Every structure is written in C-alpha cells, then in structure tokens.
Amino acid sequence: MTDNSPRASSVLDRVLVLEMVRVTEAAAIAASKLVGRGDEKAADAAAVEAMRAALNELPMDGTVVIGEGERDEAPMLYIGERVGLYRPDSGTPGNGPKIDIALDPLEGTTITAKAGPNALAVLAIAEQGHLLNAPDTYMDKIAIGPGYEPGLVSLTRTPSENVTALAKAKGCEIGEIIACVLDRPRHGAIIAELRALGCGIMLIPDGDVAGVIATSDPDTGVDIYLGQGGAPEGVLAAAALRCIGGQMEGRLFFRNDDERARARRWGIEDLDRIYKLEEMASGDCIFAATGVTDGSLLKGVKRRQGGMLETESIVMRASSGTVRRVSGQHYKGVA
Structure with a gap:
C-alpha cells in the first residue's frame, strides 16, 4: 500500500525527483562510451564512478542498501556505503534526510560490452528502512502487471499453475500468454515446462529489471516474468512496480554456506x-x-554532431503514482 503520509512525502521531497534522473544520466553517459568495446569491467567501473560522484552532490544522507557487493568486494557503492552531501564523512554541515538507496549503475554489463539491447543505469530511493537490505545473491522471482486479484501468481506454485491462472484471469488461451525468462541454462526446466504448456517465451540475454517492468506495459507483449536473477535487481524491479502497479514475489537463493552467512550478517534469518x-x-x-x-x-545514449548527447530516462514515484519520461540533451557530454 502506498504511504501518502506527510512525513513520508516531506522526506523524499527534499531529494527532488529529477535529481535522481541526473544521477542515472551521469552513469549511463559514462557507460555509453564503452558500448561494444568488449570490456564489462571497464564499463561497469565507469558507470559506478559517475553515479557515485553524482550522488555525493545531492543534499541527503544516503545509505546504499543494494549496491555493488560488500565493502571488501567493491571499491565504490558497496552495501553500507554512505553517500550525499550530508554523509558523516563529508565535512559538510547540515542534517539532510536519511535515505536508503538501491542501485545498479550498469544493469547489463555484458549487454553493454556486446552492444546488445536493454542496458540501463538504475536507481531507487526510499525512506530509511523501506527497501529490503538484500545480500548480493540470486533471487527467484515472479511478476505480473497491475489489475489482477492479489495473490493471483506465487512462487509457491508451479510455472504451469501460474500461467494457467493468469490466462484464466485475462480471459485468454494459454497459448496467448508470453512469459519473459532470462536465457540461462539454469532455466532449462522452466522453459521446457512452459513450452510443453503451449506458452510463448521471450528469452532475454540480460536485464531482468527491464524484464519485470515489461509486465506492466501492454506494448511489450510480456504477461509474466519468471525465473532466477540477481537479488539487487529484484529489489530495484520491486521499487518500480510499487510506483506503477503490479504483483511480485521474491525468494533469496543461496548457492553455498558463504552466501548464507552473508545473508545472516545483513539480518536475514x-x-x-x-x-x-x-x-x-x-x-x-x-x-x-x-x-x-x-x-x-x-x-540508449545517442551521440550527435558537435558532441551533443541525447538521453532518455524514466522516473516514477509511488506516493503520486506518476511516471515521467525525460529526454535530455547534453551539450558538454555530461549530465
């Protein structure tokens, strides 16, 4: 349920909605210089550095709850890092709003390296304590768009049961349902089950934040998202659906004891x-x-004659239910 309380609104009002777009623009522009260059790490590092610099210009005391991993694994934008003008180590006097931040400076590093589709710079913010502080592990996910009875789909049911229930709710044949699934060997059983059912499948190479969001846009043709992807991307996608409507469930998946121990360190029992x-x-x-x-x-970012860059962004807010598309023209190559 959307929290429309004055306290909630006033806290985020101090960090302007369009300032979030400036942050994602900076990361996208930095990463775009390495599109098709075959270097995933360099593209990710460029996006991370640009996003961190932009966040540190904002009048807030922000804590990264979804980031590039833990401190010993990521030099910048790690889980627990403080950002913003009023972070404790900034030396800037003031008492800015305390904000939790989920981010992926480059959602689709492989996509970017190979010049594929759907690479994004992504960011979500909320009041302190309102975003799941998830470790950097995998997450089983299921999502559908808005307008359905709550609990229509669930991770407690099989893919066939979920698709059958969705088709019944839509009043269509199962063969008309399109499921979005990451193209990974681990999804072989899901893909086989859906195809045996007669369901259509849109396989995507990466970018499951965009895949989840696609369920809320009729123009994409995607009806349901199924499968396992990163937990950070799961929280980011959930933040988007909170703004535009839809249903989603997530369950953390741990490959080993080290990942389980990391989860417990973040308070997940x-x-x-x-x-x-x-x-x-x-x-x-x-x-x-x-x-x-x-x-x-x-x-994506477009380079025009004379060095001008064009960007396209989207920004959503849960309390107002607004979605804005922002076209930017950057004549100095920066956001």
Whole structure:
C-alpha cells in the first residue's frame, strides 16, 4: 500500500525527483562510451564512478542498501556505503534526510560490452528502512502487471499453475500468454515446462529489471516474468512496480554456506522466506532509469554532431503514482 503520509512525502521531497534522473544520466553517459568495446569491467567501473560522484552532490544522507557487493568486494557503492552531501564523512554541515538507496549503475554489463539491447543505469530511493537490505545473491522471482486479484501468481506454485491462472484471469488461451525468462541454462526446466504448456517465451540475454517492468506495459507483449536473477535487481524491479502497479514475489537463493552467512550478517534469518512486493519496497519510493543501449523500456545514449548527447530516462514515484519520461540533451557530454 502506498504511504501518502506527510512525513513520508516531506522526506523524499527534499531529494527532488529529477535529481535522481541526473544521477542515472551521469552513469549511463559514462557507460555509453564503452558500448561494444568488449570490456564489462571497464564499463561497469565507469558507470559506478559517475553515479557515485553524482550522488555525493545531492543534499541527503544516503545509505546504499543494494549496491555493488560488500565493502571488501567493491571499491565504490558497496552495501553500507554512505553517500550525499550530508554523509558523516563529508565535512559538510547540515542534517539532510536519511535515505536508503538501491542501485545498479550498469544493469547489463555484458549487454553493454556486446552492444546488445536493454542496458540501463538504475536507481531507487526510499525512506530509511523501506527497501529490503538484500545480500548480493540470486533471487527467484515472479511478476505480473497491475489489475489482477492479489495473490493471483506465487512462487509457491508451479510455472504451469501460474500461467494457467493468469490466462484464466485475462480471459485468454494459454497459448496467448508470453512469459519473459532470462536465457540461462539454469532455466532449462522452466522453459521446457512452459513450452510443453503451449506458452510463448521471450528469452532475454540480460536485464531482468527491464524484464519485470515489461509486465506492466501492454506494448511489450510480456504477461509474466519468471525465473532466477540477481537479488539487487529484484529489489530495484520491486521499487518500480510499487510506483506503477503490479504483483511480485521474491525468494533469496543461496548457492553455498558463504552466501548464507552473508545473508545472516545483513539480518536475514529466514533464508526460505518469500518476500511480497511491499516487503521488498514499501512506503513512498522513487525509481529512475536511463537507457545505455536501446531497449524495450528506453532508448540508449545517442551521440550527435558537435558532441551533443541525447538521453532518455524514466522516473516514477509511488506516493503520486506518476511516471515521467525525460529526454535530455547534453551539450558538454555530461549530465
């Protein structure tokens, strides 16, 4: 349920919605210089550095709850890092709003390296304590768009049961349903089950944030998202659906004891818990994304004559239910 309380609104009002777009624009522009260059790490590092610099210019005391990993694994934008003008080590006097931040400076590093579709710079913010502080592990996910009875689909059911229930709710044949699934060997059983059912499948190479969001846009043709992807991307996608409507569930998946121990360090005790949408992103929240390469959600960064850059972004807010598309022209090559 959207939190429209004055306290919630006033906190995020101090960090302007369009400032979030400036942050994702900066990351997208930096990453776009390495599109098709075959260097995933360099593209990711460029996006991370640009996003961090932009965040540190904002009048807030922000904490990264979804980032590039833990401190010993990521030099910048790690989980727990403080950002903003009023972070404790900034030396800037002031008492800015305390904000939780989920981010992926480059959602689709492989996509960017190969000049594929749907690479994004992504960011979500909420009041402190309103975004799931998830470790950098995998997450089982299921999502559909708005307008359906709550609980229509669930991770407790099989893919066939979920698709059958969705087709019945839509009043269509199962063969008319399109499921979006990451093209990974681990999804072989899901893909086989869906094809045996007669369901259509849109396989995507990467970019499951865009894949989840696609369920809310009739123009994409995607009806349901199924499969396992990154937990950070799951929280980001949940923040987007909180703004535009839809249903989503997530369950953390741990490959080894080290990942289980990391989860417990972040306060997660029930390792088999299924998280509802509102448990991954609650209260008022803002989601922003800028395209790095062309995709179903956004156009990528374009370089024009004279050094001008064009960007396309989307920004959403839960409390107001607004979605804004922002076209930017950057004549100095920076956001």
